[in-house]
Amino acid sequence: MPTSKHFGDRLAQHVRQKNSSICVGLDPRWNSLPEALKQGVDVNDMRAVATATEVFCRAVIDAVASVTPIVKPQAAFFEQLGPAGMQALAGVIQHARQAGVLVLLDGKRGDIGSTAEGYADAYLGENSVWQCDALTVNPYLGDDTLVPFVERAVQRDAGIFVLVKTSNPGSGFLQDLLVGAQTVFQRMADLVESHAGNSQGDSGYGCVGAVVGATYPQQLAELRGRMPRAWILIPGFGAQGGSAADVLPGFDSSGTGAIVNSSRGIIFAYQQQQYSNLDWQEAVARAAADMAAQLALG
Amino acid sequence: MPTSKHFGDRLAQHVRQKNSSICVGLDPRWNSLPEALKQGVDVNDMRAVATATEVFCRAVIDAVASVTPIVKPQAAFFEQLGPAGMQALAGVIQHARQAGVLVLLDGKRGDIGSTAEGYADAYLGENSVWQCDALTVNPYLGDDTLVPFVERAVQRDAGIFVLVKTSNPGSGFLQDLLVGAQTVFQRMADLVESHAGNSQGDSGYGCVGAVVGATYPQQLAELRGRMPRAWILIPGFGAQGGSAADVLPGFDSSGTGAIVNSSRGIIFAYQQQQYSNLDWQEAVARAAADMAAQLALG
Numbered sequence: 319m320p321t322s323k324h325f326g327d328r329l330a331q332h333v334r335q336k337n338s339s340i341c342v343g344l345d346p347r348w349n350s351l352p353e354a355l356k357q358g359v360d361v362n363d364m365r366a367v368a369t370a371t372e373v374f375c376r377a378v379i380d381a382v383a384s385v386t387p388i389v390k391p392q393a394a395f396f397e398q399l400g401p402a403g404m405q406a407l408a409g410v411i412q413h414a415r416q417a418g419v420l421v422l423l424d425g426k427r428g429d430i431g432s433t434a435e436g437y438a439d440a441y442l443g444e445n446s447v448w449q450c451d452a453l454t455v456n457p458y459l460g461d462d463t464l465v466p467f468v469e470r471a472v473q474r475d476a477g478i479f480v481l482v483k484t485s486n487p488g489s490g491f492l493q494d495l496l497v498g499a500q501t502v503f504q505r506m507a508d509l510v511e512s513h514a515g516n517s518q519g520d521s522g523y524g525c526v527g528a529v530v531g532a533t534y535p536q537q538l539a540e541l542r543g544r545m546p547r548a549w550i551l552i553p554g555f556g557a558q559g560g561s562a563a564d565v566l567p568g569f570d571s572s573g574t575g576a577i578v579n580s581s582r583g584i585i586f587a588y589q590q591q592q593y594s595n596l597d598w599q600e601a602v603a604r605a606a607a608d609m610a611a612q613l614a615l616g
Numbered sequence: 617m618p619t620s621k622h623f624g625d626r627l628a629q630h631v632r633q634k635n636s637s638i639c640v641g642l643d644p645r646w647n648s649l650p651e652a653l654k655q656g657v658d659v660n661d662m663r664a665v666a667t668a669t670e671v672f673c674r675a676v677i678d679a680v681a682s683v684t685p686i687v688k689p690q691a692a693f694f695e696q697l698g699p700a701g702m703q704a705l706a707g708v709i710q711h712a713r714q715a716g717v718l719v720l721l722d723g724k725r726g727d728i729g730s731t732a733e734g735y736a737d738a739y740l741g742e743n744s745v746w747q748c749d750a751l752t753v754n755p756y757l758g759d760d761t762l763v764p765f766v767e768r769a770v771q772r773d774a775g776i777f778v779l780v781k782t783s784n785p786g787s788g789f790l791q792d793l794l795v796g797a798q799t800v801f802q803r804m805a806d807l808v809e810s811h812a813g814n815s816q817g818d819s820g821y822g823c824v825g826a827v828v829g830a831t832y833p834q835q836l837a838e839l840r841g842r843m844p845r846a847w848i849l850i851p852g853f854g855a856q857g858g859s860a861a862d863v864l865p866g867f868d869s870s871g872t873g874a875i876v877n878s879s880r881g882i883i884f885a886y887q888q889q890q891y892s893n894l895d896w897q898e899a900v901a902r903a904a905a906d907m908a909a910q911l912a913l914g
Contacts (some may be wrong), residue, residue, distance in 0.1 A: 426725070426726055457788075462786030463786060502793065
């Protein structure tokens, strides 16, 4: 579908073509899966659980693909199923790519140089083993540890999203600490912006982005201004408390530059009163379309 | 072998029984594997590469088991081989456990509450899918995100090692920032010590430990004093530049409380001049014994 290969540009194209800034988080918690898929599965048989999980994620992708530029599988929920879960993850990634949806693996990886290279080699780009379009990266180890991720992303037309300000209640414990006149998250934002600027594409955005939670709208507004060339992934919408008004400050003046993630709110939409009269897959499709429309109204 | 189940106590027992404080890092970079194991393997066949990688790691474990209380598989190098690599990782973990060696998975995982639970459920304890004795954890997301790991570790007689001060050149970018009168790593150390104290076993050490690089001996000395009840995992020995003198300050007055990791220096010892007259597995065994002796002399 896209003609450009640069990650920032591809994401911009997908957002434009689908007229949607939603990111659907694939967090396939077993207990929340539709009963129809769990029926007859022995929960001690990890292969069977992993297979049902993959079937669920593929069906979610099919249901949301028309309004979803990018999906975000959460690595933890696949790792939790052991090697069979990782096989399922590979199948889910492949299915999303075939459905014309970008894949951002939420692994929050981070390690020292040579090991960071290992992670970047593993996940980034269509010639890698896992073939992800992008990966979330944790910067605690230091600026030097981001370099292998950035280099691989540039070389392979892939992207990374660096944790800057996360959506959890305790994110301030470290991220809000004041160092001189700046917070830790502001320093991280400046580092991200520098990498984004050095990898800028035609869309104006680079292939290095930032994670900034919807639960901190004030910081989100400030960070949008501080990182004009970085895509922002905004988690924390819906189940975690962020509203459409809360995420608005994450977008640029032309209404782009951010993708807003919802996981439970979409993939388990059939548990919600308002969608309870629908088949589970229809509920998922409707919830994704509703969220996309909600954001478009902004 | 051990009678106690508490992770801190089990580690203490293993260290005492083997009279060794080494941790062997399993970083199976394909290019460095012995030629004999790579022969005839098609590098584009991930299943074959993963199988050879597993064979290598199992042989390393057999070679070092008598002098090694704990091994540390580096997740990145298994993830790099795709689903087949994760299958190999499962085999390596199982083999180490059968050989009477504790397993610390170096995954540097970290995420918000409910996802952190997923990682902790996945990796910690002998009833988990991966059955690791311990896991390295990244604290960037905040104090609240450590709680699920700590709780699972306590419940399941497993351990976690929280990144405090890492061994890479750029670790100071964030970890050394001065917040009031304290650095970021000192704050992290205080948090670790608090969790370690709350989970103290008979050995005096808790099930929550810290990662402190050998490449910063001054900080290591200070952090030993600051975290008297936390096991310290010291990476950065050998190939990264840390010497036996550098790691000495990481031990308590009775010569315990720390494990010192070496990866390349041991598992690829056959590439070193001094071991070049030995069969590869003998070289690995000799290097591990030499390192254990070097640390015991302290």
